């Protein structure tokens with residue numbers, strides 16, 4: 001039987017022909033990606049390329065069903081391709097094991113696709129794909145899940161909002177002194193262990209943290225103490241890997257540092273005083289114990305202080321040995337020794353400060369910023385992505401809605417539209433102030449070694465045959481390369497100006513005689529060996545007068561605005577979703593909520 005007969009019958013000959021002839025790119029072959037690739041393959045998408053940078057971890061197997069135990073450590077992209085081809089041999093799947101930000105995935109390559117799917121878990125990569133799609137005018141279906149909530153959205157460049165049209169929530173931060181001196185909740189101790197103690201002991205040597213502290217004049221004395229404490233730790237770090245290192249760290253941070261803090265009486269007038277650990281007794285007791293981590297069933301209960309001491313001593317020794325042998329380490333929640341250290345160090349500190357201790361699993365979830373993954377949510381969202389893709393192919397983007405899977409009955413109180421499984425929203429046009437959407441994009445091929453900024457600017461101004469060069473400014477990121485009062489760089493080559501070797505966007509802004517910004521242009525530098533500047537593709541319609549109308553912040557014609565606020569159906573108190581002191585790393589698959597204007 002014709003493998004594609006059911007899809008043809010379902011979609012109709014015309015739409016199915018489009019599906020067969022569409023070149024699609026999917027980025028990410030993880031939880032959502034595996035479901036999506038299966039859907040795309042089974043429906044009969046004729047040409048699929050997929051990119052993933054990772055290899056398969058044993059923890060992926062429970063939900064990323066294209067992978068099996070024998071695939072552990074192999075490339076996700078390659079294995080996903082092989083598994084998906086078993087569903088349908090009549091299609092082409094090309095897999096790339098790499099980072100989507102790698103040089104070979106340039107704008108020209110993005111433009112070779114008719115449709116892109118984001119199945120990523122982090123903000124940075126999602127924003128990058130969004131920018132490339134908007135610059136290349138390629139429709140993007142972006143999706144994310146967080147627990148029971150998930151979302152798939154169409155981003156049709158120039159027509160609908162892009163991923164960057166609304167700022168994303170920033171990570172929760174904690175005052176330095178709460179983390180370093182006066183913790184009052186488990187999360188404070190976890191952040192201390194993961195973001196301060198771990199890098200201080202096993203990471204790069206750096207004094208920047210101290211420099212920031214020194215600028216804090218509000219708590220001068222306390223700050224001085226903290227700087228001294230960090231310096232002593234750096235001294236101690238020199239003996240990492242030598243016998244007795246773990247014990248010395250233990251004594252320093254749970255006795256000496258606490259004793260010094262206690263000497264600052266002002267700190268404790270309104271707070272319960274911490275109690276230094278009885279370090280000798282605990283080390284002696286710990287030495288009598290076998291490895292407490294060997295019993296994984298105990299990961300879900302709170303371990304005793306003696307067991308925790310043992311875990312601290314052995315993980316510190318192991319990490320110090322690794323540091324001495326192979327240099328600075330960075331925290332990874334899936335690194336057993338790192339996680340053991342953070343869980344034990346945090347719990348010992350909780351004990352010192354009379355804060356309730358947590359189980360290993362609870363600490364892992366908080367330290368790794370983990371929102372539980374629900375395989376069904378990934379499955380439903382991947383299905384919605386395909387429905388949205390079909391709507392793009394049919395040219396029905398404006399009718400399309402953003403679909404959101406809301407919480408199950410037990411969590412209905414957390415969502416704004418209870419009793420709905422799928423919520424539908426109208427799509428909105430791009431936000432006029434969006435740094436991505438408000439620009440026109442042009443791609444130029446240049447030999448960066450021989451092309452000067454002046455050559456480039458002249459070619460662009462010529463191509464658009466509008467404004468004299470002295471009404472233009474050029475920026476690379478936040479760096480000013482040229483403006484009418486600063487022409488020093490015109491004779492320098494792009495290479496000499498250190499314009500990044502790949503994915504470089506120069507922002508060329510043209511102003512009219514009244515110094516009004518006519519329209520900002522973003523110039524993507526495509527490296528080429530050929531001399532001269534070649535403008536690739538069509539010159540965008542811009543700088544024509546009158547200035548292009550501003551995109552309205554209004555619903556698309558015919559759309560009724562919904563009043564409801566869409567929120568993430570997850571409990572965002574400290575204990576459940578953890579944002580760490582310095583980064584929002586970890587699971588960023590979420591951002592499923594949409595900010596309504």
Ligand SMILES: Nc1ncnc2c1ncn2[C@@H]1O[C@H](COP(=O)(O)OP(=O)(O)OP(=O)(O)O)[C@@H](O)[C@H]1O
Pocket residue numbers: 027028029030031032033051052053054059060076098099100101119120121122125373587589
């Ligand atoms: N810059 C990138 N380039 C290519 N692939 C990426 C990039 N960033 C993330 N990915 C991939 O996106 C996928 C996201 O999938 P998912 O959210 O299920 O994460 P995971 O790493 O498989 O699971 P978990 O984080 O829960 O252990 C991962 O396979 C990851 O390797």
Ligand SMILES: [Zn+2]
Pocket residue numbers: 161162163164165166430431434435436437438
């Ligand atoms: Zn935008």
